[in-house]
Amino acid sequence: MSAIANAPAHDHHDDHGHHHKETFITKYIFSQDHKMIAKQYLITGLIMGIIGIAMSVLFRIQLAWPEQSFWIFEALLGKWAPDGVMTPSIYLALVTIHGTIMVFFVLTAGLSGTFSNLLIPLQIGARDMASGFLNMVSYWLFFLSSVIMLSSLFVEAGPASAGWTIYPPLSALPQAIGGSGTGMTLWLVSMAIFIASSLLGSLNYIVTVINLRTKGMSMTRLPLTIWAFFVTAIIGVVSFPVLLSAALLLIMDRSFGTSFFLSDIFIQGEVLSHQGGSPVLFEHLFWFLGHPEVYIVILPALGITSEIIATNSRKPIFGYRAMVASILAIAFLSTIVWGHHMFVSGMNPFLGSVFTFTTLLIAIPSAVKAFNYITTLWKGNLQMNPGMLFSIGLVSTFITGGLTGIILGDSTLDINVHDTYFVVAHFHLVMGISALYGLFAGVYHWFPKMFGRMMNKNLGYVHFWVTAVGAYGVFFPMHFIGIAGLPRRYYTNTNFPYFDDYADVNVIITVAAIITAGVQLVFLYNFFSSIFYGKKAVQNPWKSNTLEWTTPVEHMHGNWPGAIPSVYRWAYDYSKTDENGDYVIKGQDFVPQTVPLQDKEEELNH
């Protein structure tokens, strides 16, 4: 045993970090260091998040007080809000861009991009990603796509407004809606670049996890974060190219007169020449990515939560193998359930039956995960750090949102709640709020690793509790107006007197949304002020087992000053005791992965 421990891993990487002269540009802008790239992803993601959430506040105000004049509309929307009254077209544009930004730019790039980049090399014991250069290119493509997406807000006829799912023909025909002109073109270009960025990132993550694990880091000793990022990357590689093909075909339909998705259209007094295409084909292609996408969003959050809950419970994660198996099962099933978005699309009802079956199957691994989290808390010694609170919050919203999935996944029940606010409430809780909680949990937990300082915990508590109450305040009542038949994406409900008595609920939802959005300012203040003025972090503030906490607080290229540490155990030996009931290492309730097995200590066959 000791022979292995002493044999220094003479990687070709070992002499890194000594001979580069770094300039401002190579260190902060075109950096190839995974830690810097992670920070770039995080800050870009946060900025996009601010924009996306601000948009939701705007259209929530319109929904609560329809067609009323607000100075803020006039100030922010300009010509789209004559006399301060929001127009229907900008309402649809806001809804569309809010969805796009939050799903792709915040929760895919901001969450997975940040933490995959930060944690994969650090937690598997690698000097950097397999290709630092590709990693840099991946970030800058993401940045470019963000800039293009934001620039589409300023085009003459407005940004894309066909909903984030951009179903043609609406998205293909500028005659049908103003936003389907230049705005839609920019949307498609931006997404095409985003997909390239995502693929480069994902391939890098996969290669890194497979090849660059340190000595002793077998796949079954990987922290669950890495499992989640690894599997997420695989789903991304499998499904994102399909979205690219859908986008390319749509570009051709729009610009080159092909008819992949268009057929028999009479619009603005004119018959179009398109013949033989099918919008349903687009729906299939879109959701072949679109559904795995929600798991691309949620799996990293679940991985982050697994790690944080175990660390802060001072207990091993319950059922490590079951957790890995659930991640794999979810990943596999996620690619064969896309049809549940299309039960009433006009596809063959028999297909609907098949997709109901696969969809409800996915509830099983999800349930296993939820139960395992709860059992991990049982008889723990819970350290209520802000990261831990957000992780528990995630489990709560994941359960609440997941359960309503059982209704929506059932083709029969979907008939009457399809595209109503019930759907909006469901997916916001299960993949929007939950994934955001994962993002916040990760930021609070790994902030010391990213910036060498601690975030203020009291502000963190305020942030969590107001957000937790506010998020339920927004989305819980929403189920009820949805199940009452209120369609989503309606500029106002006043044309249906039947819906008049839901107006109060919309006011409550909007007030809750404004408060919840407002309290995010506390987080932003805490985040940015702690970068500069936070308390200096110690090396391992949360007394965690994983490898990233064995690196020095000060960042360095190559992560570890000496040899890469070897690994002798899994990541979850918290509160492990010997037969006398004493901790394995006296006086310390955790055993880092770098500590060899002690005398007479048994390694669990987890």
Added chain:
Amino acid sequence: MTVFLVIIVLALLAVTGWQISKIFELSKRPDADTSQVANDKDNKLNGILMLAFVIFIYVISIFCFWEYGRFYLPEAASEHGSEYDTLMFVSIALIMVVQVITQGLLHFFAYKYKGEKTKKALFYADNDKLEFIWTIIPVIVLAGLIIYGLFTWSDIMNVNTEEDPMVVEVYAYQFAWRARYAGEDNTLGKANVRFIEGVNQLGVDESDSYGKDDKIVTELHLPVNKPVLFKFRSQDVLHSAYFPFFRAQMNVVPGMITQFSFTPTITSEEMRQSEYMVDKVKSVNEVRNERNQELAAQGEPTLDSYEFDYFLLCNKICGQAHYNMQMKIVVESEEDFNAWLEEQPTFGSVMADQNKDAGQTEDKGGSEDPASKEEGEDSTNEQSQESEAVAVVENNN
């Protein structure tokens, strides 16, 4: 000016936050723990808050069911609708049981096992039996739900042609609906957007004899207790025909014909007189009266008082006036329905009239229908869409 004010307010808020955090720091005793890692006091406080939070979840659930539960749609007005509602109630009951238990356990454990310096966590990494139990329970429950759901699904989706359903086409365009009755032969004439011209707004093929007796209307009338097979067709973009009161929905897809079949069971009049709807209309009118007082004070026109009618609405984003794409549905006795249908002109007679008119004054042919009005305005796309949207709003008020 207002922007400037907002910036000042935000800046002041930021300063306040910064000052508060300073006060927190200063108020700490010098030996206080400044590590920013949760200590026993934080654990206790947040543990108690966790318990309070699950109570909050329970309270908000009860409040919503109590206060908003009545929003659930009235008794289904279609034959399959009651099956749908039963399945919905079974599913909601089931998920609420799971919700109450799991949220309770999660937050209770978070409270019960809040950390203390002296406590020791239990090293408990695995238990195959437990994991087996909570894998197999969802498997069994979900299998039950899947089977139940699929039987209902195939009941609803498989059109029973033996009952000889009445065929009705529902036709969608930005931003309104039309309905086409198949006439005495119960067969719709062929149609394609390429035939759209003049009064032939739905593009029915004039050469198809099945189309001659079709009747095109703007209001959907249905005879009670008679199965109806809807065929959906769209002229421009995706729409979705959503009949919430009949628990029915189907997307309307340009380039293909989709279908859905149901049997209405409650007439509009019966629904209006149901206890549910009397209460509902009362509460809606209360809201409208309040609103009217405000409007009157501002000297603006007031809203009409509301009377219930079934409606069909568009439920797939289809453009600017998507929020107001609706059609009134009337369910009535078979006699009333037949009498109404009798009054509607057939497609054949409408076309004959048009041709006759055209023969007299060639240049005026079809100038009165909205579809051809659009043709002249395609240079200002947006405006024509908006004006049509406004027209629709006016029609419906």
